[in-house]
Amino acid sequence: MSNQNVLKDIFADKSVRNKLSIFYTFAIALMIYQGAVFFVIKGDDISSKGDIPNFTISFTESSESFEDSRIVNDESREIIVYTPSEAMFSTNNGMGMLMINVTYGETSGEIGDPCDTVSVDLVPNSVVADWNNENNVLTGTSDDCSEISLQLMVFPGYNGLPTQQIGMDSTHWQNIWTDQSYGNGDFELGMEVNVNQPPGQFAPTIQDNDEEVFVTWKSVFFTVAVE
């Protein structure tokens, strides 16, 4: 005949009772330990695990410069090509921007010969870059032998200044700012020269029908630090 209370049957045997007591005591001890770890030992870590982390993303820049020149005939167009070196891509997180300085002088030797008009433009092509960035300066003209400066923002969002980001983890932000595809390819700079003749020609042997244009390419790369 069954007892109506199952516990009486379970705890009737002293040997089983002792073993069950060990089990219950062990379970309670383990739960006390877990409670101590949860609220005391790891309490701060656990309570702050849901906090939104704040990251400062800073950049260390390094640059590569390359100089080139072309003699451009009057009213003709030349294309000059520049390819950033693979070594820079492999040692940095990405290419931030490309700066181009174009210089020239009046080299005809004619007295009173005014500077020629030089127009340059960075041709948007298949190279991956932030071609539509509002800070880009893709064209420039000079008729007084002054320097022409162009600028292309290559990595979207990059301006070289530290930024603050909220959320995710450091690996996420490191990955966001690591991409070797931006700027990896051949940049093309178009150049045109329009020769400005002097008002009167003093030396008949001197002809002003071209100009030598000097181009300095400067590609700015960056390594990113997330803290």
Next chain:
Amino acid sequence: MASNTTELLFIGAILSIALGFFALRLVRKNEKLKWNEEIAGHLVALMFITKGIHYASSGYFNQSFQGDTTVWQFWAQLLTICDYAFGASIVMISLVYPVPFLRNKKQLKIATSIIVLVWILIPLMLDVTGNPWTVFHSMGLLYLIAGLAWGTIYINFRMMNHTERNKSSLNIAIVCGLFLTLQMGHIWMMWPGMLLQADYFYFVDLGAVTTGVDATSTMFDYFWLASYTFSIAVGFMILAVEIYQSINGETSVMMYVMSFYFIIGAVGYAVLNAGTSTIFGLGETGQTVQVLWKTFTTQMHFTILRSLIAMYILLKYGFFDINDETKPLAKLMAIILIVVATSATLELVQSIIPINQMLTAALLGIIIAFGIGWEEKSFDSLVANTADIRDYVDKKWFPSIQLPDGILRKVDYSYLIFVIVAVLISLIVWQTDGLIAALIERSGAN
């Protein structure tokens, strides 16, 4: 890897729902079951059907974030409510099977009322009133109650006096161990994390939607982890008992089962704590190896092994009356479960290790042939040699209760109604943006 986890959830859904419906049909055809076996059989089947809906909802929940919709609320609510049925069922099973804690109709009614109130009515009321995932949802209590019940019976029958020990007492202990494995196996794999204060255990947070958005309170997380800790204590207890009995020459299948889960747990500690460095030299990041590990261990137990363990229990412990009429159905169930489980596992391996497709097709064929071969060879011996739990055990452990006629059919229909209600509540919560409102409120409070 995230997609593998989702695919595994859908596989789990297919296995659970298939097992549930086949088992329900076979249990209903078995007229030899005692009252407590009848309740347990029905509840195991119904529990797996609702768990299958839970797995499918979890899979759709994972996928719902890909689109710009708020349908994730529907799936989140549905998977949560389906878990209430799992909790209520497994607690009730632990109180009636294999040895009933409830010994008369009055105790049965009181226990049923408390379970329905604590696991179904209170959580549903909280959900519809815009208070999801509170401490009053009693999440984790199912591990405590079932662990206490089956753990107590396990010790009682596995450690009873030598003179009283027999085949039936061993079978009672083993079926308790198997039910505990089914319920807690994935938690046992976390034992080193709990002892060694690892983040992968102590940072477990069911409500962490994303960084900074936590749907659950610290107390909710604590209670959930406390239930995990209790489960690990139960696991240690079984392991210790099995080692002790093995030393005395009385090794049982539970020794191998427990060793498997605890060794996986030990290796898992090294993997899950590896950080970004990979211990296998795969060249992957630590996160990938960790997700990979979880997919093949805890997630695999959760979705595939649970159904297989339940199928073994149902076949081995006589829940099905296998005769000429029911044998084809039982065989079909076994084949479907084994073939789906093995092919899904192989597909999972194939998605991670780039094996030639022809080779995997051949491997799949071999594995399925082995699966069906096992079924042909072992099915008959399995169902012919069912594990008896009553014959040699004192009758005091098995009180007799006359259940009202048709009560279990009503239980079956009540689960159907429960699922319909779950879908309706989930729809309401989704359409009223109930979960979004709760999340905004709780993240603001945090």
